Amino acid sequence: MGNRFLSAVASTFFIAAIVNGTEFTPAYAKPYDVEEKSIATLQADLASGATTSEALVAAYLNRIERIDRAGPTLRSVLALNPRALDDARALDVERRAGKTRGPLHGIPILVKDNIETADPVATTAGSLALAANLTGRDAPLIARLRAGGAIILGKTNLSEWANIRSSRSTSGWSAVGGLTRNPYALDRNACGSSSGSGAAAAASLAAATIGTETDGSITCPASINGIVGIKPTIGLVSRTHVVPISRSQDTAGPMARNVADMALLLTLMAGSDSSDPATKDADTRKTDYATALDPNALNGKRIGVLKFLTGYHNATDAAFTRAIDEMKTAGADIVEIEKFPGLDKIGADELPVLLTELKAGLNDYLASTPQAVATRTLEDVIAFNNRSPSETALFGQDLFEQAQLTKGLSDPAYLKIAARIKRQAGREGIDRLLKQHKLDALVAPTGGPAWTTDIVTGDHFLGAASTLPAVAGYPHITVPMGQTSGLPVGISFIGAAWSEAKLISLAYAYEQRSHARKPPQYLRGIEDLETVRAALNPSPH
Helix, strand or coil: CCCHHHHHHHHHHHHHHCECCECCCCCCCCCCCCCCCCHHHHHHHHHHCCCCHHHHHHHHHHHHHHHHHCCCCCCCEEEECCCHHHHHHHHHHHHHCCCCCCCCCCCEEEEECCECCCCCCCCCCCCHHHCCCCCCCCCHHHHHHHHCCCEEEEEECCCHHHHCCCCCCCCCEECCCEECECCCECCEECCCCCHHHHHHHHCCCCCEEEEEECCCCCHHHHHHCCCEEEECCCCCCCCCCECCCCCCCCEEEEEECCHHHHHHHHHHHCCCCCCCHHHCCHHHHCCCHHHHCCCCCCCCCEEEEEHHHCCCCHHHHHHHHHHHHHHHHCCCEEEEECCCCCHHHHHHHHHHHHHHHHHHHHHHHHHCCCCCCCCCCHHHHHHHHHCCCCCCCCCCCHHHHHHHCCCCCCCHHHHHHHHHHHHHHHHHHHHHHHHHCCCCEEEEECECCCCECCCCCCCCCCCECCHHHHHHCCCEEEEEEEEECCEEEEEEEECCCCCHHHHHHHHHHHHHHHCCCCCCCCECCHHHCHHHHHHHCCCCC
């Protein structure tokens, strides 16, 4: 595991589950292969008696040991829930008694480690400063998932503090969990900050995962790891008991290998929470998103192509062109949008807003943690990092230091910028484009393929579609649209506030036509591809 904290929290469970390298399986259960299984398939097998929830948990634990801890060594799972097997047995008892809680009854999922669960596992946000953060409370979104029958298998690794600590960070790295690797090519980045959730879902280490996003932290790792992810409208899903960055942009969202599974999770997660004022309209806005799964949904729809978010990578553009052709074939009317003046300015103005909200939100959150957590403010965390070499071994904390200098949520400069960029991205941005061109949704490449992880100079993104919907607080779905050199790339569906059902319908229709997702191969690097290896090492003439 690499540190004493993980040994204390997780190793005991592994010793109980996996002894001397042999796989753990309940005595009465047959081995069950979970690789690439959808939630619908898992539920059908549970209903028929072909497997049990206890056997599912055991199968995922064995797979985590083989792939995440050994073998490719993804390091996507930061800690495991020692109650998972007991929870599974209890749900099996309920099923045998004829009671099921919903479509996730007995289904194991993994949760990003900035979301609190009531299990005896610390919520660390990847930082050793929160090693003692055992709160004993479920975030409301977790409580909703449990009420629907989900089993919390454990916590996923993440970019520490959700990638807001340093401007030169390496995505997917945390002091607690180490570096998450991309299952398609292990020398490539898994993107942040929900890197562990993206890699774990791609590698079938759980039926699905939960991530969080402020700007790109669900959609980028979903795209780069070849899965589906949704950043919902701000206020559809509660943020209570989630380690915060931004009250105006933070949200949790599901990540899965297909749109149908994502829709099931979102249906359970959505809802109002009196502790989070942003969710006051969620109960009236939410719906059963599985009912939106229409394979013919693209027919007759007007789709706006955001050409100004292309052009940074030729192979990604080629995949995007093929995706647009698929939509045309499905009956969509395509409208190309060449320009969006002011996008760069919105991106530049976003950071001071996030840093102001980070200081206020994190101070409030830390004050609510158990007394065993010694870091009670952002200032305390900065001091902790300064005296902890393991925290700053790869990069510093310049963004934390900038956040500490901000003047609070009543600062007139902050209030002016926050209102302006939200208006520019939302009402004058996405809403204007949809209305002006009479569109049902906007599409763009989610981003380029995964870059090689670089701990010297940090991340090197090519481009992304996340900023407009992130700043506006509007929904954004990414779906696999193909691969370039064996690396996945995704297509983004973006719409107006509360348009999740429409976007899910369009994303599902595209997914069912394209079937673009391919399982990971766990290559050491793309140099292992036969075509690449031959090009790099031609036969002598």
